[in-house]
Amino acid sequence: MPHFALTAIGEDQPGIVSAVTEPLARLGCNLEDSSSCILRGHFAVMLILAAPAGLEAAGIAAEISRYTDPLGVIVTVRPLREEAVTASAAPSHLLSVYGADRPGIVHGVTQLLFDRGINITELNTRLVGRAQAPVYAMLMELALPAGTGSAELEADLRELAGRLAVDVSLRPLDAEAL
Amino acid sequence: MVREVLVYPAPGLKAVAAPLSAIDGVAAGLAADMIDTLRSFPGCVGLAAPQIGVALRAVVFDLSGHRKARSCHGLVVLFNPELVLAEGSEVMREGCLSLPDLTANVRRATDIVVRGLSRDGEEIVIHADAFEARVILHEMDHLDGYLFLDRVASLKHDLFQRKVYR
Numbered sequence: 050m051p052h053f054a055l056t057a058i059g060e061d062q063p064g065i066v067s068a069v070t071e072p073l074a075r076l077g078c079n080l081e082d083s084s085s086c087i088l089r090g091h092f093a094v095m096l097i098l099a100a101p102a103g104l105e106a107a108g109i110a111a112e113i114s115r116y117t118d119p120l121g122v123i124v125t126v127r128p129l130r131e132e133a134v135t136a137s138a139a140p141s142h143l144l145s146v147y148g149a150d151r152p153g154i155v156h157g158v159t160q161l162l163f164d165r166g167i168n169i170t171e172l173n174t175r176l177v178g179r180a181q182a183p184v185y186a187m188l189m190e191l192a193l194p195a196g197t198g199s200a201e202l203e204a205d206l207r208e209l210a211g212r213l214a215v216d217v218s219l220r221p222l223d224a225e226a227l
Numbered sequence: 228m229v230r231e232v233l234v235y236p237a238p239g240l241k242a243v244a245a246p247l248s249a250i251d252g253v254a255a256g257l258a259a260d261m262i263d264t265l266r267s268f269p270g271c272v273g274l275a276a277p278q279i280g281v282a283l284r285a286v287v288f289d290l291s292g293h294r295k296a297r298s299c300h301g302l303v304v305l306f307n308p309e310l311v312l313a314e315g316s317e318v319m320r321e322g323c324l325s326l327p328d329l330t331a332n333v334r335r336a337t338d339i340v341v342r343g344l345s346r347d348g349e350e351i352v353i354h355a356d357a358f359e360a361r362v363i364l365h366e367m368d369h370l371d372g373y374l375f376l377d378r379v380a381s382l383k384h385d386l387f388q389r390k391v392y393r
Contacts, residue, residue: 145376149236171382177328184235186329190382216241218377 050079050099052129053106055113059122061092068116069094069124076112077101097129138192140170142199143222144206148215150176150183157213158187161205168192185215190222229267230260230279232324237280240325241372244275244282246307250348254285258304258346261287268324273362275369278325284308286366290359297357305351308343308367319358321365321375334380335361 057069066085073080078098085094100109110126117124146158155174162169171190178184193199203219210217233239247254257276265274265287273288287304290296315337322330339360342352355363365375 143379143381145379147235147374147376173382175329177326178234179327182234182236184326186326186376188331188376188379188382216236216374216377222381 050101051104052081052131053078053098053100053109053126054129055096055098055109055124055126056093057096057113057117057122057124058091058093059117059120061087061090062120065092065117065120065122066094068120068122069096069113072112072116073098073109076104076109078104078109138168138170138194140190140222141193142191142219144189144191145187145218146189146206146210146215147184147186148210148213150178150185151213154185154213154215155187157209158206158217161209162191165197165202165205166194167197167202168194228260229263232264232268232274232278233280234324235326235374237325239277239280239282240369240374242277242282243372244277244284244370246284247344250306250344250346254306255346257281257283257285258287261285261304262302265289271324272358273366274324275366277369277372284370286363286370288359288362288366290362293358295358298355298359300353300355300359303351303353304346305341305343305353305363306345308341308363308370310339310341310364310367311352312338312340313364314338317361318380319361321361323365323375325369326374326376329376331375331379332381333361333365333375333378335364335378339363341367 078100080096080098082097106126106128110124113124169189170192174187176183176185206217206219261274264279265271272290272293276283276285284307286308289302290299291301313336316334317337318332318334320330321333337360338356340354341363342350345351
């Protein structure tokens with residue numbers, strides 16, 4: 050069965066997931082993986098679905114829109130290349146970056162990572178602290194390519210952190226064994 | 228006296244604190260202020276001197292009556308604490324007065340032995356486990372400029388407390 054990646058985003062309210070999945074169920078699509086989050090009253094969900102042969106992304110999206118348009122929810126559907134379905138690299142490290150909020154922290158750090166071929170597999174940021182002194186906290190999981198030394202990366206990150214006036218720490222990802 | 232608790236990015240929170248050279252009147256005053264400040268926050272179970280702007284190696288903790296505690300030594304002030312032994316490991320959620328609005332899952336040892344000097348200047352050895360061990364390790368991290376954001380275990384668990392936006 051062909052796979053598709055679906056995203057839906059809109060102001061949080063009851064009924065978004067049910068509106069997205071009702072037409073999917075009728076079309077005979079199978080939901081495989083999903084993840085959602087709410088940030089400041091906006092709800093976003095990403096679904097990986099397997100669709101019966103013959104269905105196309107545009108057709109699926111059009112069908113769902115009939116249910117989600119009244120909710121003000123925007124839906125996108127795109128086909129997955131089958132070879133990409135399981136291709137994501139496993140994260141190996143966790144990077145914390147935090148400091149007084151200022152423009153350019155995320156870009157500065159992610160550009161450094163990109164320049165070294167490092168993939169971000171998960172990103173979480175929060176703006177916290179007092180209104181007069183907001184603090185930006187960013188945590189990300191990284192997949193370091195084989196041969197990328199974490200000590201060298203950490204040294205580069207520290208040098209950048211000094212220029213951005215933020216604090217960083219990099220450590221191997223906790224391998225949960227239960 | 229209740230002191231103001233520094234909130235990140237106050238620079239003192241990322242510095243390495245110095246050992247106390249003597250357990251004297253200054254140390255006694257510091258201990259009293261740390262206890263007063265700890266007591267002024269409901270639910271606060273531990274505090275380190277750098278959090279009130281004093282760059283000295285002193286921690287205070289009190290797990291009395293805490294439902295998550297197993298070992299409990301009551302109110303303890305520890306100067307120049309050193310970790311002697313750390314065993315086991317467990318992931319649990321932590322917060323910090325110096326990083327308001329945030330919590331995260333942090334892996335810490337579950338059984339520790341620490342030694343340090345009491346308010347009387349005598350060496351004390353404390354064997355702590357479970358939540359008391361976590362609190363002591365969290366406070367000792369402050370003495371080396373580490374915050375719990377430097378210790379987050381993994382993003383796979385619910386990472387942050389949901390902030391209430393008004």
